[in-house]
Amino acid sequence: MDHEQLRAALDASTKALVEGTAKHPKLAHLDRVYLPSREAVKQIVKRLRQLCFPGYFGERGLTTEQLLDRTHLLVSETADLLYEQVRYCLRYHEHIAKGETGAQCVDCDDRAREIIATFFTRVSDVRDLLASDVGASFEGDPAAQNPDETIFSYPGLFAVTVQRLAHEFYKLEVPLLPRMMTESAHASTGIDIHPGAQLGPSLFIDHGTGVVIGETSVIGSDVKIYQGVTLGALAPAYGQLLRGTKRHPTIEDEVTIYAGATILGGETVVGKGSTIGGNVFLTSSVPPYNIVTTEPPRLKFRDRRRRTRGQDTVLDFQI
Amino acid sequence: MDHEQLRAALDASTKALVEGTAKHPKLAHLDRVYLPSREAVKQIVKRLRQLCFPGYFGERGLTTEQLLDRTHLLVSETADLLYEQVRYCLRYHEHIAKGETGAQCVDCDDRAREIIATFFTRVSDVRDLLASDVGASFEGDPAAQNPDETIFSYPGLFAVTVQRLAHEFYKLEVPLLPRMMTESAHASTGIDIHPGAQLGPSLFIDHGTGVVIGETSVIGSDVKIYQGVTLGALAPAYGQLLRGTKRHPTIEDEVTIYAGATILGGETVVGKGSTIGGNVFLTSSVPPYNIVTTEPPRLKFRDRRRRTRGQDTVLDFQI
Amino acid sequence: MDHEQLRAALDASTKALVEGTAKHPKLAHLDRVYLPSREAVKQIVKRLRQLCFPGYFGERGLTTEQLLDRTHLLVSETADLLYEQVRYCLRYHEHIAKGETGAQCVDCDDRAREIIATFFTRVSDVRDLLASDVGASFEGDPAAQNPDETIFSYPGLFAVTVQRLAHEFYKLEVPLLPRMMTESAHASTGIDIHPGAQLGPSLFIDHGTGVVIGETSVIGSDVKIYQGVTLGALAPAYGQLLRGTKRHPTIEDEVTIYAGATILGGETVVGKGSTIGGNVFLTSSVPPYNIVTTEPPRLKFRDRRRRTRGQDTVLDFQI
Secondary structure, eight states: HHHHHHHHHHHHHHHHHHHHGGGOOOOOSSSSSOOOHHHHHHHHHHHHHHSSTTTTTSOOOOOOTTTHHHHHHHHHHHHHHHHHHHHHHHHHHHHHTTTTHTTSSSSHHHHHHHHHHHHHHHHHHHHHHHHHHHHHHHHHTTTTOOOEEEEHHHHHHHHHHHHHHHHHHHHTOOSSHHHHHHHHHHHSOOOOOOOOOEEEESSSESSSSSSSTTTTTTTTOOEEETTTTTEOOOOOGGGGTTTSSSSOEOOOOOOOOOOOOOOEEEOEOOOOOOEEEEOOOEOOOOOOEEEEEOOOOOEOOOHHHHHHSOOOGGGGGOO | OOOOHHHHHHHHHHHHHHHHGOOOOOGOSEEESOOOOHHHHHHHHHHHHHSSSTTSSSSSSSOOOHHHHHHHHHHHHHHHHHHHHHHHHHHHHHHHHHHHHHHTTTSHHHHHHHHHHHHHHHHHHHHHHHHHHHHHHHHHHOOOOSHHHHHOOHHHHHHHHHHHHHHHHTTTTSSHHHHHHHHHHHHSSOOOOOOOOOEEESOEEETTTTTTEEOOOEESSOOOEEOOOOEEEOSSSSSSGGGGSSSEEEETTTTTEOOTTTEETTTTOOTTEEEEOTTTEEOBOOOEEEEEEOOOEEEOOOOOOHHHTTTTGGGGOOO | OOOHHHHHHHHHHHHHHHHHGGGOGOOOOSSSSOOHHHHHHHHHHHHHHHHHHTTTTSSSSSOOHHHHHHHHHHHHHHHHHHHHHHHHHHHHHHHHHHHHHHHSSSHHHHHHHHHHHHHHHHHHHHHHHHHHHHHHHHHHHHTTTTTHHHHHOOOOHHHHHHHHHHHHHHTTSSSSHHHHHHHHHHHHSSSSEEETTTESOEEEEESSEEEEEEEOOOOOOOOEEEETEEEEEOSSSSSGTTTTTTTTTTTTTOOOOOOOOOEETOOOOOOOOOOOOOTOOEEEBBOOEEEEEOOOEEEEEEHHHHHHHSSSHHHGGGG
């Protein structure tokens, strides 16, 4: 095939693709309001993190004298970015709900300013919670050299920080943005906490890759969660029927959940002070102060000598 | 140690490293054909995603009138990028297979054009499959507000999109490229689907971090897979012997696999309509319409008061 | 709310945030020494990878003739970047340990040069280990087309490479840097290996998302580890008490650990040649040449017809 033929083939494919667009209207976002920008959301998250932990991220060598000016600048930059994105999110929502008319949403700008003003009044409270998380992360991890290190390089603390901020936008009922924020943390940490989840103080998520905490989860204070833990929903036959109901577990204070445990269901409650062993699969409640483990694993001696003869490699597949 | 001494030490180390190169010829790629570029592959993936979901990614505000021109431009840009990379991949393969002569591969350019032309004729079919996936993702997730959101921010749908596209290059026997495409999705989503896997329509992978779907897996329609699920091979004593055999499970239609389940082996079949519970470890087949769970976990009361006395902290390690 | 009102609200929030800084001194890094740069650490990792695998990464078309010059340049660039970061790390540590005086650390520059010179003398040894890892990755994975591919696109090999390099800085007692290096690999691969872990030769981590290998783990030679495997510590009541003790398992030679297994505790030893099944939760030792599996899962027939009648959807939550 020469260049000319390739070009002709591509032209034909282009035509087919354009014509096929009508076939799947849901796959195309045409003639519609702007979607928020994922890159802008990433920038917002970056700046909010700088705001929560002054001097740890962003420009170096922050001094007490500079703090007011730098904070002022940071708040104003972040608010500008947020203003643009929150408006897109509100307009998008109106558009979905009301069609064309929604796109001309008259009070969206006003509501966006309201939301942003309210959000910033809450950052101090978020910082109180983050201070408790930093303490818990340091206390809980013998490998941590000092609290600075947890702020500076622990993915668990980053994911919790982003979720606590996104949760404020969730409570303010901003569409799209909260989930985009937590997805940006998910992409870099492997920790997926829905912005709707209610997280108590002093939460420590160690390592964290594969952690999933669903929208209606409720977590008490001083909870430790290790990598690969799921607080999930039982999959219903008709998922959409469940929208809005409590589908995810409640974890009471001072619970530890080891790596890979899966806890499902909206009525599942893990009682105060309990410990859930690694890889446990749990769909019912646990009373306070209990330890839940899997059945002890089975041990089987394996005649290694047969293998080394290289005869029946099939044996090696048996586990 | 002063700067002068450091420089001398570094010079000595440089010499040692260069001399050591001969010791491990496999660690060096010297005097050989170009490898494909991972950055270019990332760009290709980005553009193909724009092509599959017009208006959701890339430039904003796409209108119906612009669609043909923009699609034309996008196809031609992507084809140019692909042309360069596919040629590298083909030349690389010839070089490995035939040595020096292979590097001068005379028909590689021609074959690259052929492959690209064929690939683009198949994008419409991929889009049909993606439309079914978008439906399944929205239906399956009560936290989804509307189908747009799944396209715009669900990592599971992104990973499936990339795999479906990479699978076309896999069928066209392009070396390296398909795996590079799925690895780029793996890096950003934690979802690792081999380009060789055969995925049926209406696949929903929720959250997804830690999902691994091996090369010879076969998945039916309307399957739901949660985070941390492995469809893997049993590790043989001599892995390379197994190349090309069916090593990964078959999952029939309408199966749900909960978080953290591990299903291994090429002869393992999960029958239609069955449900695999979280954290199940499965190496044999399951008949249709069955539910497979782990043994129920063990519950043990833990005398919390002994702990609060702070006497025997060893107790706290017992699970 | 108009623009003027928003600005006033933001000013008030800024003031509150600045005043609140005193409340949580640990959340702020003010008037203190510079922290190392995560971006610079990423650049260092990138260059060290190029150094370990000449011609695979970075500029294309490396030839034998260019090797000395390019290596020389690469070593010198990397050493410059390291010099700046290692000094920040050492000063930071002095500052934490000794306060203001520490920040003016007089011998930090000298020690940084010493550390860097020593580090580069060890890169050859790291390369020997990496050569064994490349062999093991190719041998162990039937989906690998050739060893090049494992170097070029396997996340497991990348994570092990970064850990082996970071481990050298760990042994040289550089603060912060080693963990920052492994965290940068964790972010892109989902594989979290503490720089303190002792890894034997010919280690193969396949897929790898969710793997966690703790600080005091000891791993023998020819070990295979699949995605989602944890070598962790049992969480103590008072985490910080455990600092410096052996808290993570020992894995002897020729052990295979399947996906999702969780192995905890400093006294847990998995004996030579043993196999740990997927999703096993293990807190005690296993003798050599044994196979450890979970209890076989339970199978239950599920009357699908009741579901299709759509009557009791509750049934579908029972697993």
